[in-house]
Amino acid sequence: MLESKIPAGKLEDKWNDYKGHCKLVNPANKRKLEVIVVGTGLAGASAAASLGEMGYKVKAFCFQDSPRRAHSIAAQGGINAAKNYQNDGDSVFRLFYDTIKGGDYRAREGNVHRLAEVSTSIIDQCVAQGVPFAREYGGLLSNRSFGGTQVQRTFYAAGQTGQQLLIGAYQALERQVALGNVTMYARHEMLEVVKVDGKARGIIARDLVGGKLERHFGHAVLLCTGGYGNVFYLSTNAMGSNVTAAWKAHKAGAYFANPCFTQIHPTCIPVSGDHQSKLTLMSESLRNDGRIWVPKKQGDNRKSTDIPEEERDYYLERRYPAFGNLVPRDVASRAAKERCDAGFGVGTSKQAVYLDFAAAIQRYGKGEVSKRNLGNVSAEEITQLGKDVVKEKYGNLFDMYEKITGENPYEVAMRIYPAVHYTMGGLWVDYELMTNVKGLYALGEANFSDHGANRLGASALMQGLADGYFVIPYTLGNYLADEIYAKALETSHPAFEEAEKKVSDRINTLMNIKGKQSVESFHKRLGKIIWDKCGMARNKEGLETAIKEVQALKKEFWSDVRIPGEINSYNPELDKAGRVADFIELGELMCIDALTRNESCGGHFREEYQTEDGEALRDDENFMFVSAWELKGEHQWELHKEELKYEVIKPSARNYK
Amino acid sequence: MQHYNMNLNLKVWRQKNNQTKGEFKLYRVENISSEMSFLEMFDVLNEKLITTGEDPVAFDHDCREGICGMCSMYINGKPHGPWQANTTCQLHMRAFKDGDTIVVEPWRANAFPVIKDLTVDRSAFDRIIQAGGYVSVNTGNAVDGNSLPINKDKADAAFAAAMCIGCGACVAACKNSSAMLFMSAKVSHLALLPQGEPERHSRVINMIAQMDKEGFGACTNTGACEATCPKEISLSNIARLNKEYLGASLVADK
Numbered sequence: 001m002l003e004s005k006i007p008a009g010k011l012e013d014k015w016n017d018y019k020g021h022c023k024l025v026n027p028a029n030k031r032k033l034e035v036i037v038v039g040t041g042l043a044g045a046s047a048a049a050s051l052g053e054m055g056y057k058v059k060a061f062c063f064q065d066s067p068r069r070a071h072s073i074a075a076q077g078g079i080n081a082a083k084n085y086q087n088d089g090d091s092v093f094r095l096f097y098d099t100i101k102g103g104d105y106r107a108r109e110g111n112v113h114r115l116a117e118v119s120t121s122i123i124d125q126c127v128a129q130g131v132p133f134a135r136e137y138g139g140l141l142s143n144r145s146f147g148g149t150q151v152q153r154t155f156y157a158a159g160q161t162g163q164q165l166l167i168g169a170y171q172a173l174e175r176q177v178a179l180g181n182v183t184m185y186a187r188h189e190m191l192e193v194v195k196v197d198g199k200a201r202g203i204i205a206r207d208l209v210g211g212k213l214e215r216h217f218g219h220a221v222l223l224c225t226g227g228y229g230n231v232f233y234l235s236t237n238a239m240g241s242n243v244t245a246a247w248k249a250h251k252a253g254a255y256f257a258n259p260c261f262t263q264i265h266p267t268c269i270p271v272s273g274d275h276q277s278k279l280t281l282m283s284e285s286l287r288n289d290g291r292i293w294v295p296k297k298q299g300d301n302r303k304s305t306d307i308p309e310e311e312r313d314y315y316l317e318r319r320y321p322a323f324g325n326l327v328p329r330d331v332a333s334r335a336a337k338e339r340c341d342a343g344f345g346v347g348t349s350k351q352a353v354y355l356d357f358a359a360a361i362q363r364y365g366k367g368e369v370s371k372r373n374l375g376n377v378s379a380e381e382i383t384q385l386g387k388d389v390v391k392e393k394y395g396n397l398f399d400m401y402e403k404i405t406g407e408n409p410y411e412v413a414m415r416i417y418p419a420v421h422y423t424m425g426g427l428w429v430d431y432e433l434m435t436n437v438k439g440l441y442a443l444g445e446a447n448f449s450d451h452g453a454n455r456l457g458a459s460a461l462m463q464g465l466a467d468g469y470f471v472i473p474y475t476l477g478n479y480l481a482d483e484i485y486a487k488a489l490e491t492s493h494p495a496f497e498e499a500e501k502k503v504s505d506r507i508n509t510l511m512n513i514k515g516k517q518s519v520e521s522f523h524k525r526l527g528k529i530i531w532d533k534c535g536m537a538r539n540k541e542g543l544e545t546a547i548k549e550v551q552a553l554k555k556e557f558w559s560d561v562r563i564p565g566e567i568n569s570y571n572p573e574l575d576k577a578g579r580v581a582d583f584i585e586l587g588e589l590m591c592i593d594a595l596t597r598n599e600s601c602g603g604h605f606r607e608e609y610q611t612e613d614g615e616a617l618r619d620d621e622n623f624m625f626v627s628a629w630e631l632k633g634e635h636q637w638e639l640h641k642e643e644l645k646y647e648v649i650k651p652s653a654r655n656y657k
Numbered sequence: 658m659q660h661y662n663m664n665l666n667l668k669v670w671r672q673k674n675n676q677t678k679g680e681f682k683l684y685r686v687e688n689i690s691s692e693m694s695f696l697e698m699f700d701v702l703n704e705k706l707i708t709t710g711e712d713p714v715a716f717d718h719d720c721r722e723g724i725c726g727m728c729s730m731y732i733n734g735k736p737h738g739p740w741q742a743n744t745t746c747q748l749h750m751r752a753f754k755d756g757d758t759i760v761v762e763p764w765r766a767n768a769f770p771v772i773k774d775l776t777v778d779r780s781a782f783d784r785i786i787q788a789g790g791y792v793s794v795n796t797g798n799a800v801d802g803n804s805l806p807i808n809k810d811k812a813d814a815a816f817a818a819a820m821c822i823g824c825g826a827c828v829a830a831c832k833n834s835s836a837m838l839f840m841s842a843k844v845s846h847l848a849l850l851p852q853g854e855p856e857r858h859s860r861v862i863n864m865i866a867q868m869d870k871e872g873f874g875a876c877t878n879t880g881a882c883e884a885t886c887p888k889e890i891s892l893s894n895i896a897r898l899n900k901e902y903l904g905a906s907l908v909a910d911k
Contacts, residue, residue, distance in 0.1 A: 068726070074722055074724050129791070129792050132815045132850070134812075135809045141803055275700070277696065403740075404749065570715060572715055
């Protein structure tokens with residue numbers, strides 16, 4: 001039975017009531033309770049630091065060489081909060097409403113409202129830590145706009161907001177390490193959840209340097225391990241980002257929710273060839289000024305600058321006049337794919353569209369002329385002035401583009417194409433962020449709870465920090481208050497013994513395959529299957545084929561993978577092999593989930609379910625539920641449905657026209 | 658931009674672990690596209706080594722977009738290679754031409770012991786942060802963000818220092834293996850902001866003490882760190898650090 005444990009009462013009172021009535025753990029008992037935090041991104045670092053401050057004994061784990069490297073660091077654009085500093089009509093309710101609508105009515109009202117409520121405290125907390133947010137000349141915090149909203153509520157630190165927020169959380173974490181409240185295990189990977197009497201009681205982790213398996217006890221286990229975008233092989237995720245911890249939890253009984261809800265970000269640097277190992281995002285903020293277009297003529301091979309204005313198709317402005325280039329991510333991505341599939345794509349691969357700043361440069365240039373009262377100036381000077389303004393706003397992104405492509409985006413239009421960026425799906429959790437396995441929690445991108453079928457820009461950082469700083473400190477106590485009598489288990493306990501054996505057997509099996517194909521080659525093939533058939537557009541036939549192909553790939557992997565090196569040594573190929581093996585299993589579930597959801601919503605676009613003009617067609621009557629999958633055996637899952645009840649918001653067709 | 662393919666000779670540092678001595682090994686890679694990143698070229702090499710039954714080269718990398726600070730190769734005598742203000746992962750192969758020989762080593766510093774091949778242990782940086790690189794504020798203690806106006810120039814300068822990605826290129830570039838640029842970036846970030854004021858003196862003293870304990874060398878102002886820093890952290894931060902340290906030494910009684 002899925003019990004979401006949303007508190008009763010009015011939407012705006014739920015969280016306050018919960019906080020007023022949840023159980024507490026007294027300070028002396030907190031010192032006896034051990035908490036394991038896996039992953040040290042925004043969610044994990046903020047949770048570990050906060051729980052350490054509260055007095056719990058925390059052990060934190062990350063696979064990178066330092067907690068500061070977690071991929072939250074790469075978030076560019078910003079973090080939303082309902083501060084209404086701009087006096088433009090923002091409020092907790094509006095942030096809540098935008099997030100629910102942006103998620104195409106597939107998220108829980110209770111969770112999302114809580115997220116909007118605590119958003120303001122996040123900004124305060126980060127400022128207090130010394131996070132250098134962008135400021136106005138009066139010394140106050142600055143804001144900017146993001147897609148899918150009509151207010152300015154995004155706080156930012158140039159194009160490095162994720163970095164600054166993570167460094168803030170990292171420093172808070174290191175402070176707790178120094179105080180002895182948190183023990184940090186870097187270059188460690190969690191490979192199994194240990195359960196005793198149905199409750200999570202620890203993990204098996206592998207020290208990636210020496211290869212040894214370690215047993216760690218905890219009264220509760222928090223998974224803050226991010227999303228699974230790398231199932232597509234090519235994504236904007238870091239190379240090491242993986243689903244392994246979440247997948248082990250799934251195998252230990254935790255339900256996996258909405259795995260087919262994946263976000264394809266519209267503005268990334270296109271693939272340049274087979275050698276490509278990852279994709280790089282160009283921040284959504286660029287769509288504030290850049291105009292997206294393709295040639296009106298199919299297969300037009302002229303340079304972007306040689307195509308006259310009247311022969312360009314600004315297709316987003318044409319299709320969505322109200323939001324234009326600032327439509328939400330799922331809409332913008334699909335529109336780009338549609339144009340490229342129809343033969344209008346640009347660049348050598350023809351899998352790209354233009355993001356053009358020429359008009360913005362002219363507009364800003366003229367603005368500077370009048371602002372500085374320069375009178376008659378030449379066209380070149382206007383262009384130069386405009387370029388200077390664009391440089392100040394987006395300089396670091398333009399530099400990054402030039403480094404990767406070798407092209408100067410101040411002179412020629414950028415080429416962009418959608419790429420996998422974020423996964424809304426994840427471990428099923430209740431209001432307290434606990435999975436259906438007692439004592440096992442999932443925070444941040446690793447859970448499914450707040451973004452429905454599509455996440456709005458600048459909301460991932462908000463959710464990660466909300467979960468870690470402001471939600472888990474309350475909800476974890478509500479569980480641990482009943483665990484104060486549970487003594488710390490000796491790790492010689494049979495449950496640890498058994499879990500460790502399982503892990504070491506699997507590693508031995510992998511190493512002993514001694515096949516012919518590299519881990520990387522399997523990952524690439526998996527990515528191609530999922531991208532082609534479970535990517536931006538899906539259909540029944542393709543998904544059915546994909547399921548068969550992934551099953552066959554799994555078989556081939558377990559009989560022909562080649563992993564060099566030894567078990568008890570630093571062996572990145574072995575680490576990767578374990579992760580790819582898990583991605584293969586997840587890939588199958590994603591396709592099953594996509595096949596079951598006979599509707600289009602958010603990032604999930606089923607070609608059979610669209611309107612006449614190609615927009616997503618939701619089916620609220622039959623699919624207004626969360627799909628929570630329980631693993632039953634190899635290739636077998638059982639679907640549990642959590643009905644979504646909208647008490648405050650009335651779902652309607654998302655319209656950005 | 659004209660794309661081209663190239664064949665390259667690689668001279669790569671191989672070292673099994675920190676107990677064994679390392680050595681250079683020669684490899685040849687062929688048909689490398691100028692559009693590849695430097696690490697993608699290493700992916701090609703590793704795929705080749707795996708097929709021929711050799712141990713692939715271990716190297717640190719994660720985000721591959723120049724922000725996580727994990728990649729760390731010393732390329733042709735320069736941390737992160739020939740490009741200015743750049744990380745190894747953002748270095749692209751058009752920086753090289755057909756027939757080139759490229760020498761690749763790990764960061765070399767006593768405080769960064771080699772784990773394997775090109776991978777080193779930079780946990781000393783974490784311990785320096787533990788010594789005081791933070792503002793002591795527990796979750797829930799904060800007042801409204803806008804109740805503390807901060808001069809924009811100071812906020813911008815603090816941000817410029819806070820951009821440090823902790824990669825350690827400054828240490829690798831320094832003939833003394835000094836960590837002063839890294840240290841100064843964190844001390845400056847927090848010293849420039851009012852939030853950092855209460856712990857200003859103890860922070861700089863404790864962090865310097867930890868830096869010395871880790872075995873980093875002294876600073877002799879050659880500026881190699883600034884020249885190699887992928888985030889262009891300015892040498893003026895070291896001047897500020899020295900000022901902070903001197904000031905703190907005069908008033909601190911512990």
